[in-house]
Amino acid sequence: MQDQFVGSNGRAALNEASIFCEKLREAAMKCGQDTLANCRLLDFGVGWGRLYRILLNHCTPHSLIGVDIDSKCVQLCSEAMPYGTFQLSGDPPLSFAPATFDIVYAYSVFSHLAEHAFRTYMSEFARILKPGGLVVFTTLKGPHLDAWHRLSTGSDPWYVEYLKRAGFDHEGWLARRANGEFLYVPTGGGDMRDSSFYGEAVVTEKFLIEKAPELGLSVVAFEERDEMPQAFVVLQRPSN
Numbered sequence: 001m002q003d004q005f006v007g008s009n010g011r012a013a014l015n016e017a018s019i020f021c022e023k024l025r026e027a028a029m030k031c032g033q034d035t036l037a038n039c040r041l042l043d044f045g046v047g048w049g050r051l052y053r054i055l056l057n058h059c060t061p062h063s064l065i066g067v068d069i070d071s072k073c074v075q076l077c078s079e080a081m082p083y084g085t086f087q088l089s090g091d092p093p094l095s096f097a098p099a100t101f102d103i104v105y106a107y108s109v110f111s112h113l114a115e116h117a118f119r120t121y122m123s124e125f126a127r128i129l130k131p132g133g134l135v136v137f138t139t140l141k142g143p144h145l146d147a148w149h150r151l152s153t154g155s156d157p158w159y160v161e162y163l164k165r166a167g168f169d170h171e172g173w174l175a176r177r178a179n180g181e182f183l184y185v186p187t188g189g190g191d192m193r194d195s196s197f198y199g200e201a202v203v204t205e206k207f208l209i210e211k212a213p214e215l216g217l218s219v220v221a222f223e224e225r226d227e228m229p230q231a232f233v234v235l236q237r238p239s240n
């Protein structure tokens with residue numbers, strides 16, 4: 001299940017998540033938190049709970065809520081961590097009052113969601129975040145276009161078909177990336193993760209700088225470093 005959900009397992013999967021959790025903690029400190037122990041956090045797309053487990057080193061299971069659209073994930077996390085707080089989530093609005101959380105984080109979720117889902121959830125996060133609160137998430141790095149290019153001419157007919165249906169052409173999509181467009185290939189992800197909203201997504205820095213204010217957020221950090229396989233992004237709900 002670990003492999004199916006995150007493409008790795010065991011120590012490698014946890015190491016990758018630990019880097020994200022440490023960067024999340026540093027971002028929270030830079031943005032004025034003294035410690036995560038006083039924060040309320042939402043793990044959006046909790047999966048099998050790898051980030052949840054790591055963040056329990058810093059906060060209590062009452063202040064950390066894990067949600068997922070997949071009831072298998074919610075059940076697995078609830079059984080493995082009966083002391084934790086896990087909920088099934090659906091389409092927005094999410095079942096949280098305005099200004100509930102200090103931090104909403106999502107690892108390897110917005111590397112998959114379509115633009116309409118991205119926009120809807122980000123607006124929703126702005127609603128449920130406290131003023132000054134953070135959305136910390138990952139997306140595919142810009143150079144993922146090279147991987148799509150290789151796959152579009154490769155031997156896997158499944159990818160060739162999906163990239164063709166998405167209208168992928170390398171030069172054209174490089175220009176779209178430079179223009180700050182949201183790049184998405186609707187592959188689907190199995191079960192309820194159908195291709196109407198789930199696939200592979202590159203959210204560019206330019207897109208975020210231009211669109212985040214419409215969604216009630218501003219860009220604090222956008223990093224595409226070697227230390228992580230995906231881009232690391234921090235958005236903030238402005239303080240009142």
Ligand SMILES: C[S@@+](CC[C@H](N)C(=O)[O-])C[C@H]1O[C@@H](n2cnc3c(N)ncnc32)[C@H](O)[C@@H]1O
Binds near residue numbers: 006048049073
């Ligand atoms: C690639 S997995 C990553 C899981 C976990 N964040 C991790 O890194 O270990 C993506 C997860 O996001 C969940 N997901 C996808 N769309 C979602 C949505 N709209 N709302 C909540 N969870 C969603 C999936 O069911 C899946 O568990």
